[in-house]
Amino acid sequence: MATTSVLGPADLGRANRARVIRALQVHGPMSRSEVARELGIGRGSVTTIVQPLLDQGLLLELAKVPAAHGKPPRPLWFADTWQLGAVFAAPDVLVVATVSLDGQVLQRSRARFTDVDSFRTTLLTHSERLFRADTLLGIGVGSAGAVDVPTGTIMENYRIPTLNHLPLGPLLADHFGVPVYVDHHPRVQAIGDLWFGVGRDCRDFASVYTGDVLGVGLVADGRAVHGPRGGGGEIGHTVVDQHGTRCMCGQLGCWYTVASLGWLRDRARELGIARPDELTSRILAADPSDAARTLRGEYARNLALGLANLEQLLGSGTYVLHGDAAGGGDAFAALVAEEITRRIPRRGAEIRVIAAPEQDDATILGAAGLVMFRTYDAQL
Ligand SMILES: [Zn+2]
Numbered sequence: 001m002a003t004t005s006v007l008g009p010a011d012l013g014r015a016n017r018a019r020v021i022r023a024l025q026v027h028g029p030m031s032r033s034e035v036a037r038e039l040g041i042g043r044g045s046v047t048t049i050v051q052p053l054l055d056q057g058l059l060l061e062l063a064k065v066p067a068a069h070g071k072p073p074r075p076l077w078f079a080d081t082w083q084l085g086a087v088f089a090a091p092d093v094l095v096v097a098t099v100s101l102d103g104q105v106l107q108r109s110r111a112r113f114t115d116v117d118s119f120r121t122t123l124l125t126h127s128e129r130l131f132r133a134d135t136l137l138g139i140g141v142g143s144a145g146a147v148d149v150p151t152g153t154i155m156e157n158y159r160i161p162t163l164n165h166l167p168l169g170p171l172l173a174d175h176f177g178v179p180v181y182v183d184h185h186p187r188v189q190a191i192g193d194l195w196f197g198v199g200r201d202c203r204d205f206a207s208v209y210t211g212d213v214l215g216v217g218l219v220a221d222g223r224a225v226h227g228p229r230g231g232g233g234e235i236g237h238t239v240v241d242q243h244g245t246r247c248m249c250g251q252l253g254c255w256y257t258v259a260s261l262g263w264l265r266d267r268a269r270e271l272g273i274a275r276p277d278e279l280t281s282r283i284l285a286a287d288p289s290d291a292a293r294t295l296r297g298e299y300a301r302n303l304a305l306g307l308a309n310l311e312q313l314l315g316s317g318t319y320v321l322h323g324d325a326a327g328g329g330d331a332f333a334a335l336v337a338e339e340i341t342r343r344i345p346r347r348g349a350e351i352r353v354i355a356a357p358e359q360d361d362a363t364i365l366g367a368a369g370l371v372m373f374r375t376y377d378a379q380l
Pocket of ligand 1: 249
């Protein structure tokens with residue numbers, strides 16, 4: 001897409017509609033006057049901006065609310081006639097869901113797959129069961145592995161290489177006849193945090209996924225950061241020890257090799273912790289032994305290695321943990337924050353590390369948010 005220094009009327013219209021949608025998602029139902037105050041524009045401009053959304057059936061006007069003076073307002077809110085399709089293609093698990101425009105997960109199903117054939121069959125079977133083409137606004141997909149965003153193709157998946165070059169976006173678009181947006185999993189998770197989580201009051205943060213994979217989605221000044229064609233976010237494969245162990249990507253000493261769930265379990269075995277193969281951060285958090293305390297400290301230090309590098313680069317200050325490490329809860333998050341703080345210059349601002357809640361829908365909500373984001377968010 002060509003980059004221009006001015007915005008055409010269509011871009012401005014989309015950008016303004018995105019701002020109204022965003023204001024409603026953050027604050028709940030709002031009257032036109034409240035939207036006008038929030039966006040710093042006239043009430044008449046709000047009417048111009050929202051009319052296409054009302055015409056499309058995306059928004060509706062709720063029942064009149066009694067007012068002290070003047071005409072009783074009718075708050076604007078999301079209509080339930082449209083739904084967003086959301087897919088999370090994790091390394092070996094597929095989650096398919098429908099989400100309302102206001103960010104409620106309506107239905108979801110989850111299944112495992114082992115190769116590209118079972119992936120394709122599982123995806124279409126579960127999507128057909130949940131998606132109704134006549135009410136589907138679009139489908140957003142957060143996919144593991146490198147993704148070519150403009151074509152919606154999985155470029156490389158280290159764990160399940162038969163998925164390499166799968167045109168995931170066109171597969172769904174041809175089947176359901178709606179727009180499909182595919183992006184890299186950690187970035188989609190960050191969009192979930194941005195639209196429905198910490199992003200409600202934070203414009204700069206990193207959304208971290210830990211477990212069988214290690215990736216980070218970055219939000220800078222309220223926007224999800226990405227390289228050309230959706231590159232970037234593969235920070236798990238940045239090298240933290242060039243004499244370290246061999247990673248699945250072929251390099252030596254990637255951050256992933258010392259901060260994944262696999263590393264945690266291998267180290268637990270060395271420390272003599274019971275049932276290392278089933279260990280998770282949630283189990284580790286409840287273990288009062290000295291060995292468990294040692295392991296928690298080492299894991300926090302290793303996670304902080306990569307996060308401190310990010311902090312040095314961008315200075316986001318806020319890190320949201322998802323996946324395995326989130327199971328360690330607030331206590332483990334505080335430990336990681338301490339370790340990041342030890343490694344960075346003193347700027348006076350506190351480093352915040354937040355553990356995602358147990359029912360973590362960030363990627364599913366982000367996939368749904370991707371549809372809204374790409375449809376309405378002009379490149380400002
Ligand atoms: Zn690697």
